[in-house]
Amino acid sequence: MAERKANPVNVEYETRAKNLLKAELKRKGITYRQLAEKLADLGIQENERNLNNKISRGGFTAAFMLQCLEAIGANDIRL
Known part of the structure; x- marks a missing residue:
């Protein structure tokens, strides 16, 4: 994990995903x-505090991001 966080390219994309x-x-x-x-x-158990921490860190999975986007009805996003 430390290697992933040390890579500036990963940090950039994690920040973009979070934002x-x-x-x-x-x-x-x-x-x-x-x-x-x-x-x-949707059957996904997360509490408010965990969501805040996970999203603030930005190091979440693509699956988590898609679950969130589906849950809020965001069908179209701009990159």
Whole structure:
């Protein structure tokens, strides 16, 4: 993990992923608490604090990002 974080290219893309997900949440007006509820509807158990930490770090999986985007109904995103 330390090697991954030391690579500036990875840090750049993790930051972009984090910012993209945060922007979609803000655009939709969805809080981390609401996101946790919407993820629970998909069978994904996350609490508000874990979501805040995970998204703030930016080192989440593509699967997690897609789950969040699906949960909030973000069908179209701009990279």
